[in-house]
Amino acid sequence: MSQHSSHTTGSTHDHGDHLECGHILPMRVYRLVLGALLVLTFITVLFSEKAGVFHFGNGALVVAMLVASAKAILVALFFMHLKYENPLTWLYAAFPIILIGFFLGGIFIDNPFRIDPKTMQPMLYESKTTNAPPAGEAHH
Amino acid sequence: MSSPTSSAEVYQGPPHVHHMDPVTAYGAAKLGMWLFLATEILLFAGLFVAFAIYRWMYLGEFHDASLNLNWKLGTFNTIVLLISSYFAAVAVDAAQHADNKKVSRCLMITIACGAIFLVVKYIEYSAKYQHGLFPQFGGPNGIEFERYKSYFGLYYCMTGLHGLHVILGMGLLFWALRKAQKNRFSAAYYTPVEIGALYWHLVDLIWIYLFPLLYLVG
Numbered sequence: 001m002s003q004h005s006s007h008t009t010g011s012t013h014d015h016g017d018h019l020e021c022g023h024i025l026p027m028r029v030y031r032l033v034l035g036a037l038l039v040l041t042f043i044t045v046l047f048s049e050k051a052g053v054f055h056f057g058n059g060a061l062v063v064a065m066l067v068a069s070a071k072a073i074l075v076a077l078f079f080m081h082l083k084y085e086n087p088l089t090w091l092y093a094a095f096p097i098i099l100i101g102f103f104l105g106g107i108f109i110d111n112p113f114r115i116d117p118k119t120m121q122p123m124l125y126e127s128k129t130t131n132a133p134p135a136g137e138a139h140h
Numbered sequence: 141m142s143s144p145t146s147s148a149e150v151y152q153g154p155p156h157v158h159h160m161d162p163v164t165a166y167g168a169a170k171l172g173m174w175l176f177l178a179t180e181i182l183l184f185a186g187l188f189v190a191f192a193i194y195r196w197m198y199l200g201e202f203h204d205a206s207l208n209l210n211w212k213l214g215t216f217n218t219i220v221l222l223i224s225s226y227f228a229a230v231a232v233d234a235a236q237h238a239d240n241k242k243v244s245r246c247l248m249i250t251i252a253c254g255a256i257f258l259v260v261k262y263i264e265y266s267a268k269y270q271h272g273l274f275p276q277f278g279g280p281n282g283i284e285f286e287r288y289k290s291y292f293g294l295y296y297c298m299t300g301l302h303g304l305h306v307i308l309g310m311g312l313l314f315w316a317l318r319k320a321q322k323n324r325f326s327a328a329y330y331t332p333v334e335i336g337a338l339y340w341h342l343v344d345l346i347w348i349y350l351f352p353l354l355y356l357v358g
Binding site for chain 1: 166167170171174175177178179181182185188189192193196203206207211212215218219222223225226228229230232233236237330334337338341344345348349351352353355356357
C-alpha cells in the first residue's frame with residue numbers, strides 16, 4: 001500500500017488498516033460489563049423465592065427472566081461484540097429469539113384451554129405439594 | 141514461505157485462508173459461527189418450551205422438586221461462568237493486540253473455570269444420586285420421585301446438555317490455546333480465539349437462563 005511509507009503513530013498499525021478485522025473495545029468496557037453481570041446475579045438471587053429477601057410470589061419468575069435477559073443482552077452486545085456486527089449477523093442472532101417468542105407465545109395462549117382427554121378436565125393439575133396432601137388422601 | 145513464528149512476516153492463518161483476503165475469511169468464519177450458535181439456541185429452545193409446559197401443568201411439584209437443588213452451589217457456578225466469559229473476552233482483546241502470552245493466560249483461566257464448573261456439577265449430581273433423585277423409577281424414595289420425575293427429567297436433560305457444551309467449549313478453547321502458545325495470533329489473524337470465545341459466551345448465555353429457572357424459581 002502507498003500509505004505504508006507514511007508515518008503512523010501506533011506501532012500496531014504497521015500492516016495497514018485493511019487487516020484490522022474486528023472491533024477493539026477499551027478494557028474498561030469488559031470490566032464494567034462483568035461488574036454489571038455480577039450485580040444482576042446478586043439481584044436475581046435477592047429477589048428469588050427460595051433464597052431472597054424480597055418475595056413477589058408469581059412475579060418472581062417475571063423478575064428472574066427480565067434480569068436474565070438483561071444479562072444475556074450485555075453478554076451478546078459487548079462480550080460477543082454483537083453491537084459492532086453487520087446487519088446479517090444481527091439477523092442470525094435475532095431469528096432464533098423471534099422463533100422462541102412465537103413458540104412460547106403459542107404455548108401460553110394454548111395451555112389455559114387444554115383438556116386432558118382421559119378426565120375431560122383442564123390440564124392444569126391440582127398441586128400435590130408435600131404440605132398439602134392430594135385431594136383423595138385428605139380424608140384418611 | 142517463511143515459518144509462521146518468524147517475526148518478519150505476520151501469520152495470516154492456515155493455507156486455505158489465502159484463497160481469499162484475510163478480512164473476508166475472518167468475516168465468513170464468524171458469520172458461520174453465529175449461524176451455528178442460532179441452531180444451538182433453537183436446540184435448547186425445545187427444552188425451555190418443554191419446561192414451560194410442564195411447569196404450567198405441575199406448578200406445585202416443580203416448586204417442591206426445585207427445593208432439592210442447592211441454590212448456593214448454583215450461584216457459585218453462575219459467578220464462575222461469568223468470570224470465565226470475561227476472561228474469554230479479554231483473550232480476544234489480547235489476540236487483537238498480538239499479545240499471545242496474555243491470550244494463553246486468559247484462556248487457561250477460562251478453561252480452569254470450566255473445570256471448576258464441572259466439578260461443582262459433579263458434586264451436585266452425586267448428591268442427587270444419593271437422594272435417589274435420578275431419572276429412573278423406584279429410587280430409594282421412589283414414590284416421592286414419581287411426582288418429581290418431570291422436573292428432574294428436564295433438570296438432567298438441560299444441565300446435562302449444557303455440561304456437554306461446557307466440555308466441548310473447553311476443547312475448542314484448548315485448541316485456540318495451543319495456537320496462542322505457538323505465537324499465531326495478531327490483529328491480522330485471531331479467528332480461532334474469536335470463534336472459541338463466541339461458543340463459550342453461548343454456553344454462558346444458556347446458563348444465565350438455566351440458573352434462575354431451575355434453582356431459584358422452580
